[in-house]
Amino acid sequence: MRALAALPQDVQLPSVNAKTSAAARWLSSPWTLLLAVAVLRVPAFVYGVLDIDESDFALIARRIAQGAMPYVDIADIKPPLAFLAYLPSGIFESVPLWPMQAVAVLWVAATSLVLRAAARRMTGSEVAGWCAAWLALVAGFCELPKVSTEILMNLPSAAALWFWVRAEQEEGKWFDLAAGACIGLASLFRHQGAVLLLSLGAVMLVRGRVGRLLSMAAGFALPWGLAGGFFAGTGHFAEFWDWVVRRNFRYTSLHQGWLGRFAEGVLPSLAATLAAWIVAVRASAGALRRGPSAIEAGLIASLAASCAAICLGGRFYSHYFLQFIPLLALLGAGEAAAMIRKWSRTAAALCLLPALVLGGVTIGRGMENGYPCQEPRARLLAGWLEENTRPDERLFIWGHFSPIYLMSHRLPGTRYLTTSVHVGNFDPAHVPPGFDLSPFRSDADVALTLSDLERNRVPLFIDTAPAGIHSWNRVPLSTVPALARYLAEHYRPVAEVAGARIYRRSP
Numbered sequence: 001m002r003a004l005a006a007l008p009q010d011v012q013l014p015s016v017n018a019k020t021s022a023a024a025r026w027l028s029s030p031w032t033l034l035l036a037v038a039v040l041r042v043p044a045f046v047y048g049v050l051d052i053d054e055s056d057f058a059l060i061a062r063r064i065a066q067g068a069m070p071y072v073d074i075a076d077i078k079p080p081l082a083f084l085a086y087l088p089s090g091i092f093e094s095v096p097l098w099p100m101q102a103v104a105v106l107w108v109a110a111t112s113l114v115l116r117a118a119a120r121r122m123t124g125s126e127v128a129g130w131c132a133a134w135l136a137l138v139a140g141f142c143e144l145p146k147v148s149t150e151i152l153m154n155l156p157s158a159a160a161l162w163f164w165v166r167a168e169q170e171e172g173k174w175f176d177l178a179a180g181a182c183i184g185l186a187s188l189f190r191h192q193g194a195v196l197l198l199s200l201g202a203v204m205l206v207r208g209r210v211g212r213l214l215s216m217a218a219g220f221a222l223p224w225g226l227a228g229g230f231f232a233g234t235g236h237f238a239e240f241w242d243w244v245v246r247r248n249f250r251y252t253s254l255h256q257g258w259l260g261r262f263a264e265g266v267l268p269s270l271a272a273t274l275a276a277w278i279v280a281v282r283a284s285a286g287a288l289r290r291g292p293s294a295i296e297a298g299l300i301a302s303l304a305a306s307c308a309a310i311c312l313g314g315r316f317y318s319h320y321f322l323q324f325i326p327l328l329a330l331l332g333a334g335e336a337a338a339m340i341r342k343w344s345r346t347a348a349a350l351c352l353l354p355a356l357v358l359g360g361v362t363i364g365r366g367m368e369n370g371y372p373c374q375e376p377r378a379r380l381l382a383g384w385l386e387e388n389t390r391p392d393e394r395l396f397i398w399g400h401f402s403p404i405y406l407m408s409h410r411l412p413g414t415r416y417l418t419t420s421v422h423v424g425n426f427d428p429a430h431v432p433p434g435f436d437l438s439p440f441r442s443d444a445d446v447a448l449t450l451s452d453l454e455r456n457r458v459p460l461f462i463d464t465a466p467a468g469i470h471s472w473n474r475v476p477l478s479t480v481p482a483l484a485r486y487l488a489e490h491y492r493p494v495a496e497v498a499g500a501r502i503y504r505r506s507p
Contacts, residue, residue, distance in 0.1 A: 041101065168293075199304070396416075422480055423438075
């Protein structure tokens with residue numbers, strides 16, 4: 001049964017005569033949508049790396065393109081598709097970001113178009129379909145136009161919702177299987193993609209659709225089984241399990257300062273995406289009052305579960321809120337279509353104003369040298385490394401700032417791009433000054449680091465703590481005595497640049 005049948009008559013969706021409305025024709029074109037996405041993401045092409053996660057993934061992709069095994073030769077706690085998606089940038093020696101940014105334009109537009117198809121099938125309205133497509137863009141205003149794992153996750157998540165809507169309407173277990181497989185793919189970009197399986201599965205279970213739930217669970221298990229099977233076949237399943245599964249259950253945040261992080265992350269994100277949240281909340285409230293359909297119940301449950309997942313992490317980064325895009329777009333599509341005739345100018349203001357503000361903030365941050373590759377101390381350090389080391393010489397950096405590798409055109413000499421995992425894997429900016437991180441020290445990671453340094457005879461050791469790059473002054477090398485001893489025994493100081501200390505391996 002179509003979800004539209006569950007809507008009362010006073011919110012039935014309006015139709016738009018495309019022949020008489022130039023604006024409707026313009027907004028109902030995939031090319032217009034693609035142009036809008038490209039314009040919104042122009043600053044990413046201008047400024048390059050907007051977030052250090054982008055440099056992390058690009059460098060890992062570069063090492064994979066060279067033949068490195070993920071989680072063995074180069075490691076991070078993200079699932080494998082996050083790195084493989086960055087191969088368009090990783091295949092180049094200089095690791096430029098523009099190929100990945102170009103992919104992101106098409107990726108974001110494709111996500112919106114899939115959501116359009118899902119909303120059109122869900123409501124039976126072409127107008128609602130296009131409202132979903134544009135709401136997807138509006139719901140992304142909470143973050144700078146960078147290529148995050150949430151952005152990558154949202155395309156398979158949108159496809160999963162499209163299959164799930166079809167399964168609800170046509171009761172086909174093959175659609176549930178396909179939806180589960182797409183959810184599995186989404187969670188291989190970012191673990192939070194699995195939230196859809198839990199929330200949609202809960203709705204199926206409550207409604208007695210056990211067979212369909214099993215089909216979806218089987219689909220979800222398929223991509224994870226293939227990924228695990230690949231690493232098992234290469235003899236590295238233990239590393240895959242350790243980095244992708246075990247460490248993520250231990251990935252927590254410091255309790256200190258959580259209220260400030262909440263205010264800094266949640267309030268601006270809600271303000272920037274206010275239009276999407278208004279229509280989604282109105283639609284959810286109406287559905288709950290009259291009794292939601294299975295589709296509406298699943299979307300509302302997924303929205304609530306995503307909120308819970310963000311709160312449990314306690315970090316409240318703005319990019320976390322990008323995972324709401326598919327849910328807000330589908331939940332709000334029908335309500336947006338119903339409201340658009342009454343308050344078209346208000347709707348335009350609610351959408352355009354945040355877009356202009358976001359564009360201004362993005363450009364303003366660039367003009368103030370606020371992006372990672374504009375960090376003055378890191379630029380000086382990278383420049384020295386590029387001038388005074390050979391291109392084939394690898395580095396070990398005690399710190400949390402992978403753009404140094406990118407800017408110096410040098411690669412890591414150990415499996416660790418950053419060393420936060422050695423001391424609790426906290427964001428250094430969240431660590432209070434003077435906080436003792438010794439109790440959080442990971443001796444296993446320290447041992448692996450020493451092994452990599454010895455086996456690879458890494459030529460250069462850089463300590464960024466004295467420079468305070470990315471707040472790493474709060475994590476002095478003395479926090480890890482074994483690493484400090486190894487440095488003293490095997491390296492000699494050769495330079496100090498912008499406060500960072502550079503050591504070369506002794507003959």
